[in-house]
Amino acid sequence: MTDPRTAVDEPQTLSDRTIDPAIIAPGAIMTPPATVDIVTARDEARAARRGIRQLLPRMSLKLAIGLVIVVGIVLFAIIAPIFAQDPRDSDNPALQPPSPEHILGTTKLGYDVFAQLATGAQGSLMVGFIAGLIALVLSLIFGIVAGYKGGWWDEILSLFTNIMLVIPGLPLVMVISSYMPVRSWLFIALVLGITGWAGSAVVLRAQSRSLRSRDYVAASRVAGEKTGRIITVEILPNLLPLLTAQFLFAIIFAILGEAGLSYLGLGPTGSITWGTMLNDAQSGQALGTGAWWWFVPPGLMIALLGAGLSLINFSIDEIINPKLRLAPQNARRVRQAKRAGRGVEAAHTPNGAEA
Numbered sequence: 001m002t003d004p005r006t007a008v009d010e011p012q013t014l015s016d017r018t019i020d021p022a023i024i025a026p027g028a029i030m031t032p033p034a035t036v037d038i039v040t041a042r043d044e045a046r047a048a049r050r051g052i053r054q055l056l057p058r059m060s061l062k063l064a065i066g067l068v069i070v071v072g073i074v075l076f077a078i079i080a081p082i083f084a085q086d087p088r089d090s091d092n093p094a095l096q097p098p099s100p101e102h103i104l105g106t107t108k109l110g111y112d113v114f115a116q117l118a119t120g121a122q123g124s125l126m127v128g129f130i131a132g133l134i135a136l137v138l139s140l141i142f143g144i145v146a147g148y149k150g151g152w153w154d155e156i157l158s159l160f161t162n163i164m165l166v167i168p169g170l171p172l173v174m175v176i177s178s179y180m181p182v183r184s185w186l187f188i189a190l191v192l193g194i195t196g197w198a199g200s201a202v203v204l205r206a207q208s209r210s211l212r213s214r215d216y217v218a219a220s221r222v223a224g225e226k227t228g229r230i231i232t233v234e235i236l237p238n239l240l241p242l243l244t245a246q247f248l249f250a251i252i253f254a255i256l257g258e259a260g261l262s263y264l265g266l267g268p269t270g271s272i273t274w275g276t277m278l279n280d281a282q283s284g285q286a287l288g289t290g291a292w293w294w295f296v297p298p299g300l301m302i303a304l305l306g307a308g309l310s311l312i313n314f315s316i317d318e319i320i321n322p323k324l325r326l327a328p329q330n331a332r333r334v335r336q337a338k339r340a341g342r343g344v345e346a347a348h349t350p351n352g353a354e355a
Contacts, residue, residue, distance in 0.1 A: 147208025
């Protein structure tokens, strides 16, 4: 037997020690490591969902109206041509007003206006989408790459951007279109997209220069990440609201530009768009003969689509601009304070003037 007085205390390991229940607070629960990992993962998932929700526009009246208008026009362009007659069918009576047989009447050549409006919706939307996509890609290359890389990359790309910025877009498109005897809607979309990206590139360059100095971007560079991955993973997600707004603006610009070119006779040949309908109505003396059903529907569709896209763009702008994002909350707080009687009244000086 070992004498307790001569025994040497051996160091205890962590597994040999027991936790005294007296030092544990009443009601405390020991969380297993697996449960801690689950809780951490759940918190990270909630934070990610909150981040995604912050990138989405807040549902408001103008956003709802804009979505209804745009979705309605897109559905009209997809579904209406199925039920409409051939837009090139000239067997109908000429210049007939709206009737049950022809909902929107006929043109001077006997074409059904409703059929041309449905087919023209497809052409105008395709021109706007293709031109907007081209402008978005070019603005990404000349804006984000220049802003992130800096140095001689920034000098060269910014020089080209500034040259394109000072060249008037619509006259340049008119000159290019006038030298092409045959113009398809795809050619018009390419020209409008190539000439309409400079303004967006300037905005994206400024935002990229701001983001490249953030800590998480610097940490990615120190970790040895490639430039392409840093731009696509670290910078682009923070620019999604701005990119969406620029894309919608490019679509509006392209549709209005195509309508203007077509009205001047420089639009797509052999294709039907809302702009070519306006050109046909102008050359057919629709205004002079009182055939309002010939030019009002395409003009109204262009105006509605532009208004719908603008309303969506305004809703996205509330995410980009912190003042606009916080304005509804601040206004609501002021109204609540006034209802609660906590409003601050203007102080008056002894001479009666407001302080």
